[in-house]
Every structure is written in C-alpha cells, then in structure tokens.
Amino acid sequence: SQTIHQWPATLVQPVGSPLSLECTVEGTSNPNLYWYRQAAGRGLQLLFYSVGIGQISSEVPQNLSASRPQDRQFILSSKKLLLSDSGFYLCACYAGRNTEAFFGQGTRLTVV
Amino acid sequence: KQEVTQIPAALSVPEGENLVLNCSFTDSAIYNLQWFRQDPGKGLTSLLLIQSSQREQTSGRLNASLDKSSGRSTLYIAASQPGDSATYLCAVIRTGGSYIPTFGRGTSLIVHP
Numbered sequence: 001s002q003t004i005h006q007w008p009a010t011l012v013q014p015v016g017s018p019l020s021l022e023c024t025v026e027g028t029s030n031p032n033l034y035w036y037r038q039a040a041g042r043g044l045q046l047l048f049y050s051v052g053i054g055q056i057s058s059e060v061p062q063n064l065s066a067s068r069p070q071d072r073q074f075i076l077s078s079k080k081l082l083l084s085d086s087g088f089y090l091c092a093c094y095a096g097r098n099t100e101a102f103f104g105q106g107t108r109l110t111v112v
Numbered sequence: 113k114q115e116v117t118q119i120p121a122a123l124s125v126p127e128g129e130n131l132v133l134n135c136s137f138t139d140s141a142i143y144n145l146q147w148f149r150q151d152p153g154k155g156l157t158s159l160l161l162i163q164s165s166q167r168e169q170t171s172g173r174l175n176a177s178l179d180k181s182s183g184r185s186t187l188y189i190a191a192s193q194p195g196d197s198a199t200y201l202c203a204v205i206r207t208g209g210s211y212i213p214t215f216g217r218g219t220s221l222i223v224h225p
Contacts (some may be wrong), residue, residue, distance in 0.1 A: 044216040103156040
C-alpha cells in the first residue's frame with residue numbers, strides 16, 4: 001500500500017527566511033504528486049502538481065516553487081517567506097485513474 | 113472549470129443519528145469521486161472511492177452514492193458516534209488532462225454524546 005512521508009510536522013520561520021518541505025512516497029512508482037495549502041477556514045488550494053521527474057506545473061503564481069528530483073520525492077521551497085505563506089501544507093499522491101488519492105500528515109507552517 | 117460544493121458546511125448532532133452529507137459538482141465528466149475525513153491539524157484520510165461507472169460504495173457504517181448525471185454524491189453515516197467528529201471532504205477527478213483532484217470546502221461534523 002502507498003505511504004506518504006511528509007516533514008517536518010510543524011515549522012515556525014521568520015519572514016524572509018528560506019523554506020524547504022519534503023515529501024516522499026512509498027509503495028508506488030511514477031505517481032502524480034501534489035502540493036496543497038489549506039488556510040484556516042478555507043478549502044484546499046492546489047499549489048503545484050507533477051506527473052514525472054522534473055515536470056512541475058504551477059496552479060497559482062506565488063512566492064513558492066516546487067521540484068521533483070526523484071520519482072517519489074517532491075519538494076516545496078521558498079527563497080524568502082512572507083507572512084501570507086503561513087498555512088497547512090499537504091502533499092498528496094495519485095497513482096492512476098482507478099486508484100485513491102493519498103495524503104501526507106501535513107506541515108503546519110507559521111511565518112512570524 | 114470543475115466546482116465542488118458541499119452542504120451543509122457544519123453539522124452538530126446527538127450520538128446515534130443517521131447522517132447525510134452532500135457533495136455536488138458542476139462537470140459530470142469525471143473519473144471518480146472520493147470522500148475523505150480530516151481530523152483537526154491532520155492530513156486527509158481516504159474513506160471511500162467511487163469510480164464513475166459505480167453507483168455506490170460501502171465501508172462499515174459509511175455508504176457513499178454517486179449520481180454522475182446530476183452531479184451529486186452523498187455520504188451516509190449510520191448510527192453516528194462521537195469519534196465520527198471531523199471534517200468530511202469530497203473530491204472529484206475530471207476526465208482528460210492531468211489527474212487533479214478538485215475539492216469541496218468540507219462539512220464540519222460534531223457528534224455529541
């Protein structure tokens with residue numbers, strides 16, 4: 001079965017500092033990978049998705065970037081965090097048309 | 113563009129009640145629909161996946177139905193328990209292009225003893 005590891009679980013960072021959140025997947029090959037952000041009281045906002053190594057699509061212009069250096073690794077980054085980057089970040093995996101989407105446990109990011 | 117709406121936004125019921133959560137979507141050309149549960153501060157846990165060719169799926173006290181032509185799904189929770197308290201989200205994956213789940217905003221459920 002698929003497992004998604006996402007870390008860290010919580011993070012407090014000052015404005016202007018860099019960010020790196022990592023997500024790794026086990027139990028599947030060549031999955032679609034996604035980064036979502038969930039702000040308090042709001043729905044899930046898709047930030048980036050990837051259909052393969054080095055292939056990244058951005059849904060929303062912002063202060064963040066994503067990379068997929070390996071098949072089962074997805075990284076969310078920022079060079080300089082803004083207060084508005086605070087939120088709950090979720091990594092998700094989708095292995096194919098007739099399969100379930102799976103989520104990691106999320107990272108709570110607070111920019112201060 | 114696919115839009116997903118969940119009604120009600122919040123629900124508070126006494127233990128033991130049977131519940132119906134609703135999910136509607138605007139584009140019926142979907143591969144599947146998935147129901148999730150989210151506990152506070154946690155990730156999403158998959159509950160049920162309904163393929164576009166299916167009408168319903170069941171797991172324990174949960175039953176999800178899908179009417180693709182009308183763009184609706186319901187999640188039925190039988191004999192609710194306090195442990196069912198969570199936010200329930202539905203997501204659809206549209207046919208064509210990349211597999212991108214589109215989510216509703218969820219229904220926040222509280223089951224009180």
